[in-house]
Structure formats: C-alpha cells, structure tokens
Amino acid sequence: MASPVRKQYLEIKSRYPDALLLYRMGDFYETFDEDARLAARDLEIVLTQRDMGQGEVVPLAGIPYHALDSYLAKLVRKGHRVAIAEQTSEPDGRTLVSRDVVRVVTPGTVIEPGMLDSGANNYLVAVAPGGVQSGIAFVDITTGEFGVAQLPTGAVPQEIARLAPSELLLAEGGEVPAFAGMTEGAGTTETHVTRVNGASFAPNAARRRVLDHFGVRSLDAFGCEGLEFATAAAAVVLDYVGSTHMAALPLLTGLRTYSTDAFMALDPQTRRNLELFEGGRWGAKGQSLLSVLDNTQTPMGARLLRRWVGQPLLDIDALERRLDAVAWLHASDVRRQRIRAELAEVSDLERAVQRIGTGVAFPRELVGLRRSLERVPALLALLEEAGDDLAWLTSELDPCAGAVERIKATIVDDPQGDVGQGRVVREGYSEEMDEVRMAAQDARSYIAGLERKERERTGIPNLKVGYNRVFGYYLEVSNAHSASVPDDYVRRQTLVNAERFYTQELKEHENRVLSAGDRLQELETAIYKQVCREVASHASEILATAAALATLDALLSLAESAVRYGYVRPVLDESERLVLRDARHPVVERFLPSGAFVPNDTDLSTDENQLVILTGPNMAGKSTYLR
Secondary structure, three states: OOOOHHHHHHHHHHHOOOEEEEEEOEEEEEHHHHHHHHHHHHOOOOOEEEEOOOOOOOEEEEEHHHHHHHHHHHHOOOOOEEEEEEEEEOOOOOOOOOOOEEEEOOOOOOOEEEOOOOOOOEEEEEEEEOOOOEEEEEOOOOEEEEEEEEEEEEHHHHHHHHHHOOOOEEEEEOOOOHHHHOOOOOOOOEEEEEEEEEHHOOOHHHHHHHHHOOOOOOOOHOOOOOOOHHHHHHHHHHHHHHEOOOOOOOOOOOOOOHHHEEEEEOHHHHHHHHOOOOOOOOOOOOOOOHHHHHHOOOOOHHHHHHHHHHOOEHHHHHHHHHHHHHHHHOOOOOHHHHHHHHHOOOOOOHHHHHHHOOOOOOHHHHHHHHHHHHHHHHHHHHHHHHHOOOHHHOOOOOHHHHHHHHHHEEOOOOOOOOOOOOOOOOOOOHHHHHHHHHHHHHHHHHHHHHHHHHHHHHOOOEEEEEEEEEEEEEEEHHHHHHHHHOOOOEEEEEEOOOEEEEEEEHHHHHHHHHHHHHHHHHHHHHHHHHHHHHHOHHHHHHHHHHHHHHHHHHHHHHHHHHHHOOOOOOOOOOOEEEEEEEEEEOOOOHHOOOOOOOEEEEEEEEOOOOOOOOOOOOOOOOHHHHH
C-alpha cells in the first residue's frame, strides 16, 4: 500500500499528466518517476532514489526552492510544461502537509523576469480557424496587452510571423490545411505549439466566456461584437491563462480589436531580407534596423519600437502625427536630453503592475513603480511647449497620485530582506507593528548583551551567544572551560569541541523574540498584500501612463537616431511616385567605415520610370539598393 505522500503525489500528477511536476517538500522541489529522469537529464542534476514505503523505491531528482527560477527557465526552454505544486498548509509534524498546483508554466505564460527579454513582448497566441476568415488573439500576460483580429484565413501565417509568439494555441485534431506551414519559415523558430480542447472554440460559449471575464453584457465597447472567430480565439486565450495561473490571474483589464489593414503586411521572407530584427548579410544578431534605431531608455519603449518596426503604418494621417512629434523632439538638443534623463529613471511599469497584481512583486518593484510615476510631472512640464504636436500623448500621462502616495506612505525607500522581517513597512505607519518591532529589537538587544554579562559572571572568556533554526538561541562553551559551567546552565547540544546550553532567562527572551517575530511577519505581510491590492486597483491608469511613456520613449528614440545619423523628414502624399535623393541604407552604412557608403537616387512612378534595370559586378551594392 502506498504511503500518504506517495498517494498525494500520484493524485496531483494524475491531474497534470502532460506536465513535469515539481512537488514542494520543505526546502526542495522534488520530481519522481519519469519526471525525475527527464529533470535529471535536462537540468543535469543527480538522479537518485527514494523509498516511498511498503517497499516501493522510485526515481527521484530535486532542486532547491530558492533556485527555482533558473531551473524553471531551463525546463521551459527544453519545451516542458511545468506544474508547480506548493505546500498549502503549515507542517505540524502530525498530519500530511496539503499541497496543490498553483501554476503551470509554459513558454507563453512565464512571468519570471529572468526568463523574459525586457525589450520584446512574450506573446501567447490562439488561432480560431474558419473558412474564408479566421480569428486570432494574442496576449502578453507580463504587460496586460490583449488584442484580437478577424482576418482572411490566408493572412494568418503573416500575422503569426509579425507577432512571433513564444506559444501558439491550436485546436486538437487533424491539421488545418489553410494553416499549413504557418510557423515554418515564419521567423518564429522558438514558437511552441500547444493543442487545446476544440470545445473552447464554440462560438456561444466563447462569447459568454469573454463577457464574464470583463463583466459586461456586450462586446461592442471592445469592437469585436459579431466577430465570432476573433471572440473564440480570445476565449481560448482566457481559458488557457486561467488554467495555468490558478493562484492569481494576470490583470487583463481591456481588449483591443485591431485590423491588419492598418499596417503593411510583411511575409516572413521579406522580414528576414530587410533585416528588421536580426542581421543576416551584414553580420550577427544586433546588426539590424532595430539596433540602429533603438536609443530607448525604458523596456516599455524598446518593446513598442520593436512593434513599430515590424508593422509599418499605412495611414498618412497616423504617419504625419508621428512625424510631427519626432520633429518637435528633434528640434532641440537640450529638450531632448532632459526628456531622456527623466525617462532613464523610469522602470518597466507594465511588467511591474502585472507582478503586483498577481502577488509576486518584490518590495523594490513597488518602490520602482512609485519613483517612475514621480517622473511624470517633470515630463509634463517639459512637454508643455509641444502643443498639438504631442497633445494626444500628454493627455494620457497621469501621475497616478493615489498609487504613489499609498506606496510612499507605507513602503520604505530602500526595502531590505523579505517581506515579514520588519524592514519593508515604514516606521510610524502601523502603531501595532512598531510596538512589535520594538519588542523584538529589545529582546534581541538583551540577548546580545547577555554574552558580556555571562562572560563576567562565569569567568569564561570565549563564551558566546548564538542561534540556529533547529535549537534556537544558545550559550556555547568550549570543552576547555567545561568545569566553569554554572549549575543553572541546561545542556542543549553537544559538539566535538564545545557544549551548548540555555538558561531560563535566555529561554524567556528567546520566546519574546520568536513570538514578536511571528507577529511581525504576520502584520507586515498583511500590510504589504493590502498595499499591492490597492496599487493593483489603479492598474488601468498606470498602464495607460505606461503606454504613453513608452510612446514618448519610442518617438524620442527616432528623433535621436535622426540627429545622430542625419536623417530627414520625408514628404508623404497619396501619389504613386517614389522619389529618393541621396538615399542611404540605415543598417549597411552603420557597419561600413565612415564615408564608405555611396548614397543613391531613385525615381519611380506609374506614369513614367516604371522600371529600373540595375546592373553591376558582384558586391557592387545591387541588393543594398533594392532593400
């Protein structure tokens, strides 16, 4: 008969048969059976065995709980779905500790900063196939960005290539011919395809799922009412995120319906040939159009600029508005540098809000969010003269004073240690917490002074007071002075060269320290969680401000590139004539010696000059001219 621990493990594993299960046992996450063999192989850790009772010995491999993130990253990169089972009750030594899965980690649902590229989105994408049209939904749970589109089925592969998801959700069953090769050659070589239950795509159930998530009666406000394939894809994304984040759902507070007609469709081959994100002909990764244009100061701005490069606008009004903003920033070096200096103090607000909302944020992330929002008034002052050129942007910049003041009043400027140690919440915020903190400090101070007092009383010069988690506080006396130990010392532990003791006085103060410590942890944890909840309630305003800051950063980056490399503003119109004077390839010229690149003219139109015959020897620059 299996032991209680074995039964519990098998029951949890039966619910997640397709995932590698990390089962928390004290200070370790353990894996068993075939999972242990896989973990040992892919993590390069020792595979051993464990006696589970009743003569059952099973394979075992474990990792320290504090090193979870690094091992988790390796498993996800290897293509594993990883279920994390945490202890959900405190061990009491009498009953089996309760455990349950709190998260299933997949490529598209990771939230750990160390597993993410700060300059790129981590998209989870679902495709709801139709006949003539299909639906697509994408979400980045680390930023809260959530969008849907209904588009011609033949355009789906190009849209997947544009989004470059880390994980793609498709319905179970046979291949869909229209989607054949959607990831092959799409520039998304790291896309992990996950099959989900086809019932999730049912139109009526899907619409209800989206309505329920947002607490609305109609999808009109989101622009997707009547777009059944787009809505189905959105529902699949919501179901999947809900099934992988059981403990706390990411903050998905809005849904944007977009049209792929708003930007230029670029097939995977064109993206590669234009070297938008990675250099090919001209070298390794980093020698790309993005690398030339990216002078952003914030992770949010870097991600937005990357999206702009991958989806060129087609609407002249939208282009002119962007160019007006770049021109205003371009006009003054002093203004531009001041704005850059302010943006340099802004942290990743989008990802910070999501981590705060899901309850996994560190105190320093709250402080970083506060300090970032405190830059908004200064930025608004610098942008005052922009007038209409940036009015559409400045109207979205909200200092979020409520969230800022809440954090400032509660959290210390430089939080140290873990929440619960008394070094995160400000003194003066909670009278009860201050009293408990003082009691703990007084007891520790007394114990610290006890060493000097006992040395004087006993005459033992090297007597010392120490502490460990198993035996608590103790008085340590070397064997050389064992004859001088007083009668009121009670033996606690025997070492090779020393003995450890306690006294009734030490025990009483130890109890005060531990009792105060437990209460301190309880109070500070409760206060911290409440602050996180209150800040999360301002998520919509903070995310709107984050989007505006990202836009400002991306615009400033383009202006800075124009200054550095001598770019000029193009004249745009609706005619069918393309005229370029002294045109240069922005990537090629950056990686050639200064002055080595030769500018070229181009004049093409539908009326005349419809064709250019380009000739020249190898390496003369023909392909550069074409690009």
